[in-house]
Amino acid sequence: MKAFTIAGINLRRFVRDRSNVFWVLVFPILLILVLGAAFGGSSDPRLGVYEAGDGELSGGLVLLLEEQSGMQVVGFESRDDLVATVERGEVEAGLIIPADYDAGLQAGRSVVVELAIRSAEDAQGIRGNVQSALTQQSGVLRAAAFVQAEGAGTFADGLDVAAATGENIPDVTVTVSSVGEQIGYFQLGRFDASAQAELLLFMFLTSLTASAALIQTRRLGVARRMVATPTPVRTILIGEGLGRFVIALLQGVFIMVGTLVLFNVDWGDPIGASAILIVFALVGSGAAMLMGSLFSNDQQAGGLGVLFGLGLAALGGCMIPLIIFEYFAPTLFNIAHITPHAWGLEAFDALVIEKGTVVDTLPFLGILLGYAAVFYLLAIWRLRKVLTS
Amino acid sequence: MDSRASVLECRDLKKSYGDNAAVKGVGFHIAEGETYGLLGPNGAGKTTTISMVTGLLERDSGEVFVNGLPLTTTSIDAKREIGLVPQDLAIYPDLTARENLIFFGKLYEMSGSDLKKRVDEVLEIIGLTDRAGDRTEEYSGGMKRRLNIGLGLLHQPRLLLLDEPTVGVDPQSRNAILESVEQLSGEGMAVLYTTHYMEEAERLCDRVGIIDLGEIKAEGTRRELVQLVGQHDRIRLQATGPCAAGVEALASLAAVREAGVRDGGIEMLVDNADRWLAEILGKVSGAGVGISSVDVEEPNLESVFLHLTGRALRD
Numbered sequence A: 001m002k003a004f005t006i007a008g009i010n011l012r013r014f015v016r017d018r019s020n021v022f023w024v025l026v027f028p029i030l031l032i033l034v035l036g037a038a039f040g041g042s043s044d045p046r047l048g049v050y051e052a053g054d055g056e057l058s059g060g061l062v063l064l065l066e067e068q069s070g071m072q073v074v075g076f077e078s079r080d081d082l083v084a085t086v087e088r089g090e091v092e093a094g095l096i097i098p099a100d101y102d103a104g105l106q107a108g109r110s111v112v113v114e115l116a117i118r119s120a121e122d123a124q125g126i127r128g129n130v131q132s133a134l135t136q137q138s139g140v141l142r143a144a145a146f147v148q149a150e151g152a153g154t155f156a157d158g159l160d161v162a163a164a165t166g167e168n169i170p171d172v173t174v175t176v177s178s179v180g181e182q183i184g185y186f187q188l189g190r191f192d193a194s195a196q197a198e199l200l201l202f203m204f205l206t207s208l209t210a211s212a213a214l215i216q217t218r219r220l221g222v223a224r225r226m227v228a229t230p231t232p233v234r235t236i237l238i239g240e241g242l243g244r245f246v247i248a249l250l251q252g253v254f255i256m257v258g259t260l261v262l263f264n265v266d267w268g269d270p271i272g273a274s275a276i277l278i279v280f281a282l283v284g285s286g287a288a289m290l291m292g293s294l295f296s297n298d299q300q301a302g303g304l305g306v307l308f309g310l311g312l313a314a315l316g317g318c319m320i321p322l323i324i325f326e327y328f329a330p331t332l333f334n335i336a337h338i339t340p341h342a343w344g345l346e347a348f349d350a351l352v353i354e355k356g357t358v359v360d361t362l363p364f365l366g367i368l369l370g371y372a373a374v375f376y377l378l379a380i381w382r383l384r385k386v387l388t389s
Numbered sequence B: 001m002d003s004r005a006s007v008l009e010c011r012d013l014k015k016s017y018g019d020n021a022a023v024k025g026v027g028f029h030i031a032e033g034e035t036y037g038l039l040g041p042n043g044a045g046k047t048t049t050i051s052m053v054t055g056l057l058e059r060d061s062g063e064v065f066v067n068g069l070p071l072t073t074t075s076i077d078a079k080r081e082i083g084l085v086p087q088d089l090a091i092y093p094d095l096t097a098r099e100n101l102i103f104f105g106k107l108y109e110m111s112g113s114d115l116k117k118r119v120d121e122v123l124e125i126i127g128l129t130d131r132a133g134d135r136t137e138e139y140s141g142g143m144k145r146r147l148n149i150g151l152g153l154l155h156q157p158r159l160l161l162l163d164e165p166t167v168g169v170d171p172q173s174r175n176a177i178l179e180s181v182e183q184l185s186g187e188g189m190a191v192l193y194t195t196h197y198m199e200e201a202e203r204l205c206d207r208v209g210i211i212d213l214g215e216i217k218a219e220g221t222r223r224e225l226v227q228l229v230g231q232h233d234r235i236r237l238q239a240t241g242p243c244a245a246g247v248e249a250l251a252s253l254a255a256v257r258e259a260g261v262r263d264g265g266i267e268m269l270v271d272n273a274d275r276w277l278a279e280i281l282g283k284v285s286g287a288g289v290g291i292s293s294v295d296v297e298e299p300n301l302e303s304v305f306l307h308l309t310g311r312a313l314r315d
């Protein structure tokens, strides 16, 4: 019961400072909004294009794509880049034009261009646009081939002629292969992946900066005064932690509901998502209590809190998706799992990508609860020591 | 020595910080309704002692019993009996006095209308009723100190520990604080009061322990302490008439150690002025001396401290 009293006073002091409310509740949503807008400012779907070669036909296809309405074309410098960006949901689909595109077409072979997509719905319009650009180009090609075959000039000369009269000439079939399935079962909306990462990042960051609050309580002498009352140190620490837990949880719920309403982000099974929130808030508050017991300077703890908050998030896959680690740096993928963030993200993957329920998150939640328990126990041990010596 | 129930009993308390032996075997007891003073200069070990007595500081050795209950840093029952007024302020600056009081009241397991009523009473005692709704960061230093004291009184503890509560308080508030301590002690509370103000110790404390360099050098009532070092009361009489005859008349009293005529009166050193004053006045006026005023100066704890340690209480 006293833990609730202590948590209550902690919360009361927190909300009394209005700027706290801004940083914890409003700011993360704003940031997610800005990050989302940076990639998704317009509602037109985006097609990333990578040209492996630098041929005229390949370039021509890009120009044709750019002329298509209801779609934006974004150029990419490497295939990996493009694929990763599609995976992250920052563009809806990626078109890879092979290096032998020009040569193949000139030789009259059919050429395969790959279209990497995430979700069928998102890519529907894009796929249609790509088809129609290809159709237009193949018509032109057919004409060029015809001109060349008739001996009226070179292929290139023919191309010019054909381009002028392109529309009326029959199609050449070009195979389009969707590689979406080859790179994973990505069914996420545009904001989904980043929203989950940001949720964990912010919840942890906010919790850690709260370690300064515990240090302040110690420095004000009120923590010792509490020890002089008939209140065990563990109750004091759990109370302080509980206050911070509630704040982290509140922030999590706010981000979840906010992104759901604003961007229609898919958080998966609501019970599972709530369970992740609760457990992750426990981890965050535990880490904050540990830091608040270890350090005795609140400025220092505040700074380190930001450093750890961002550092662990980056390491844990909140900035670059874990799947990229897994593909390109397996060691890093393993290291990432030192952080609670990685387990939190895995738990979300189980819900959102694999369409699981809370049961599927249990292994990850178990690990996260382990983190929370260790943090709290160490913090209690340490706080007892610093308050009574 | 004291037939009343012992509320605090501590023995052989020791605490070192690294090589610095801050407290080297301190022990004392305080009975119900008794005020015990720890008088000593900066760094004497007063706060360290009080911290061990409240279970705030892990001690190196020694024992503490409160109401017969053993006390350590993890004791709960014994801590229920103690009210602490720490030397350094320990209040939330961003909460009001009332909020501070209610919060700590709850930690002392009070609740509901009892708590509310008691908070109002305490606000009255510390004179903060009018400002109870203001954040304490807006208070003057003295007001904060008063709240700091109020927080220790809240749950009407059997044992109240005050660690230099009047430092930095104006004379009026200081007097109010001393008065409330006297009143609480009158109501049966046992009080441990640390100070380096000799006057406070003399005014409040039934018994005083003189502490220096982590040791209690001497302990007892003010009178016992004074006698311990063989000091005498000084009596000055403003007098007219045959002063020399008056002095001669005093020679028959063994308690009068030294007497002489000094600027228009008689001055003497006496073993126990309280006990002998009436007789002294009788002898002197019997010798035909007219007495216009009497001034008794008892030797003070300051001089006792000087005698015991060779240093002044405040340097």
Ligand SMILES: Nc1ncnc2c1ncn2[C@@H]1O[C@H](COP(=O)(O)OP(=O)(O)OP(=O)(O)O)[C@@H](O)[C@H]1O
Pocket (backbone or CB within 6 Å): A389, B017, B020, B021, B022, B040, B041, B042, B043, B044, B045, B046, B047, B048, B049, B087, B196
């Ligand atoms: N936390 C600490 N760490 C190291 N040394 C300490 C600590 N607290 C007190 N000391 C040392 O212990 C000795 C006794 O200090 P203490 O605070 O008990 O004195 P005090 O009698 O309360 O003095 P004051 O009148 O100045 O409050 C001093 O030498 C002090 O430097």
Ligand SMILES: [Mg+2]
Pocket (backbone or CB within 6 Å): B046, B047, B048, B087, B163, B164
């Ligand atoms: Mg002190």
